[in-house]
Amino acid sequence: MADLKQISSQIRRDIVRMVHGAASGHPGGSLGCADFFTALYFKVMKHNTQFSMDGKNEDLFFLSNGHISPVWYSTLARSGYFDIKELSTFRKINSRLQGHPATHEHLPGIRIASGSLGQGLSAAIGAALTKKLNKEENIVYSLHGDGELEEGQIWEAVMFAAHHNVDNLISTIDWNGQQIDGTTAEVAGLGDIRKKFDAFGWATLEMNGNDIDQVITVLNEAKTMVGGGKPIAIMMHTVMGKGVDFMENDHNWHGTAPNDDQLKKALAQLPETLGDY
Numbered sequence: 001m002a003d004l005k006q007i008s009s010q011i012r013r014d015i016v017r018m019v020h021g022a023a024s025g026h027p028g029g030s031l032g033c034a035d036f037f038t039a040l041y042f043k044v045m046k047h048n049t050q051f052s053m054d055g056k057n058e059d060l061f062f063l064s065n066g067h068i069s070p071v072w073y074s075t076l077a078r079s080g081y082f083d084i085k086e087l088s089t090f091r092k093i094n095s096r097l098q099g100h101p102a103t104h105e106h107l108p109g110i111r112i113a114s115g116s117l118g119q120g121l122s123a124a125i126g127a128a129l130t131k132k133l134n135k136e137e138n139i140v141y142s143l144h145g146d147g148e149l150e151e152g153q154i155w156e157a158v159m160f161a162a163h164h165n166v167d168n169l170i171s172t173i174d175w176n177g178q179q180i181d182g183t184t185a186e187v188a189g190l191g192d193i194r195k196k197f198d199a200f201g202w203a204t205l206e207m208n209g210n211d212i213d214q215v216i217t218v219l220n221e222a223k224t225m226v227g228g229g230k231p232i233a234i235m236m237h238t239v240m241g242k243g244v245d246f247m248e249n250d251h252n253w254h255g256t257a258p259n260d261d262q263l264k265k266a267l268a269q270l271p272e273t274l275g276d277y
Contacts, residue, residue: 004212006273007078008038012243013270014074014087014277020263022091025099028253029145030071032176032209032238036143037075039215044223045141049080051108059138060127062112064120065145065174066100067255073097076109077277084277118151120144121171125161125231128169139226142171147179150188155200161231162201170222172234174209178251197233209236243270 011034019025041047045059063072070090077084082096089095096105100115112123124142131138148154161169173193177184184190197204203225207218215236222232240254241247244266258266 003273004038004042006271007042008034008212009243009271010274010276011038011071011074011078013267013272014078014084015070016244016258016263016266016270017276018070018074018087018090018097019257020260021088022099023257024091024255025070025257026067026255027070027244027258028178028240028247028250028255029065029068029174029176031244031247032240032242033068033071033143033174034242035212036172036174036209036215036236036238037071039212039219040141041075041079043216044219046138049108051081053111055111055127056134057136057138060111060124060131060140062120062124062127062140062142063101063114064124064142065117065148066113066115066120068145069097069099069101069115072101072109076107078274081108087277117145117148118153121154121157121161124169124171125157125166128161128166129164131168132166138168139223140169142169144171144173145179146173146175146177146184146190146193147187149173149190149193149196158197158200158202165229166231167229168226169231170219170226170234171231172209172236174238175235176238176240178240178249178254180251180254182251194233194235197235201230202233203228203230204233204235206235207237209238210242245269 015030090097096107128140247253
């Protein structure tokens with residue numbers, strides 16, 4: 001297997017090329033989460049690239065902030081779910097790689113349509129409870145944006161998971177402090193997210209989401225907490241646009257595609273390690 005840092009660099013190249021090719025998409029959060037996806041899919045999660053919708057006897061992942069689909073599509077392709085050449089069809093007519101993940105195209109690795117913010121945690125809880133009923137020991141993972149926490153359904157799900165001891169669930173919050181209209185502090189003022197999850201009865205951890213080694217360490221620590229009676233939440237600090245200097249910490253890159261010159265500058269900062277699609 002290629003070095004994980006090489007994989008994350010290639011995933012970042014895929015992201016900026018896909019969004020540029022479609023002239024639309026969400027590069028900022030995708031780039032920020034590339035290290036997390038690399039660690040999860042290539043090191044931590046027990047998953048099967050011979051995809052089945054029921055997901056029995058394997059770990060499951062649900063992407064709630066579905067607008068960062070480029071990083072997920074690249075990760076799925078690079079880990080063997082489908083041919084990497086299909087990445088070139090991102091957001092094109094009749095493509096399986098829509099702007100937000102969908103299921104009716106039957107893209108391997110996708111179990112729910114997502115992108116309507118706030119809904120993914122509810123789906124992940126349902127999957128986790130199903131595994132409990134089936135007496136499976138596998139884990140359900142989910143990822144959420146910090147701006148997404150402004151949705152009320154998230155907090156209903158947070159209450160439900162704690163009340164019902166959904167302790168086979170590990171949910172990660174991408175705490176980058178940015179959303180489409182500005183910083184999260186300016187838009188809604190989320191405060192201390194970790195303290196909120198603590199108050200709702202979750203077990204919590206914190207990590208630097210742009211340090212692959214730390215991501216692996218903390219995800220593995222979270223796995224040791226499974227079965228402890230509480231759902232687990234990880235506060236993941238990332239830099240929006242990580243890896244491309246002119247995109248970093250700039251909310252304007254939440255949903256803006258690079259032009260030709262910007263793509264050239266971005267790719268110059270991201271080594272091609274596994275071969276472009």
